[in-house]
Structure formats: C-alpha cells, structure tokens
Amino acid sequence: MKTKLFLIITLGISIAACSDEATNYEAGTASTYEAPSPEAYSxxxxxxxxxxxxxxxxxxxxxxxxxxxxAAIGSDWSTKSMEEKDFPIYVKAVEKAVEQCP
Incomplete structure (x- = not known):
C-alpha cells in the first residue's frame, strides 16, 4: 500500500512539474539563449x-x-578523440544541450 501511495504522489508531482514547464514555455517566460557574436568565440x-x-x-x-x-574529461575535450569510458559523460552533455538550446 505504501508503495502504491508513493508512486501516485510521485506521478502527481511529475505531472504538475511538467504542466508548469509547459505553461511557462507557452506564456513566453521560458529562458532564451542569446549567442555571442562569432568574433567573441574562443x-x-x-x-x-x-x-x-x-x-x-x-x-x-x-x-x-x-x-x-x-570538468569530467579536461579542457581539450573538443580536440581529442572520445574514449569509450567517457561515452556516458558525452551523452549527458548532449542531452543537456538539447534541453537548453534552440
């Protein structure tokens, strides 16, 4: 019984959180990314x-x-070959970028 109650509460919180994010996005309050000029790129x-x-x-x-x-691989991550052990870190980074970038 406690497990079912926990699952129902978790599901309810998840739905409420997702609903709030969708409302913010639709209302235009979602944060936007403003790219610097290409001259400012490293x-x-x-x-x-x-x-x-x-x-x-x-x-x-x-x-x-x-x-x-x-933080995880080193400042030369963009120029060195990806190692198999680093694959999960790259996946995490790409997922974050997809969430935040247009």
Missing part, C-alpha cells in the same frame, strides 16, 4: 563550430557542454 568554439551552418545553435551547444566535459 578558438575551441570556433574550431568546434567551423563546419556547421547554424552557428548560434552550435555556440549554445558548446556553451552548455563545455563546463560538463571540461
């Missing part, structure tokens, strides 16, 4: 985004992923 970001058509989206993704990957 060399790492310039190299990372060199082959992309959408520089603003790439810039946002880099800005979200850089602190995560730098």
């Amino acid at each position: 060399e790492e970001k310039k190299n990372y985004c060199a082959d992309t058509d959408d520089k603003n989206s790439c810039s946002c993704q880099f800005d979200v992923m850089d602190p995560i990957l730098t």
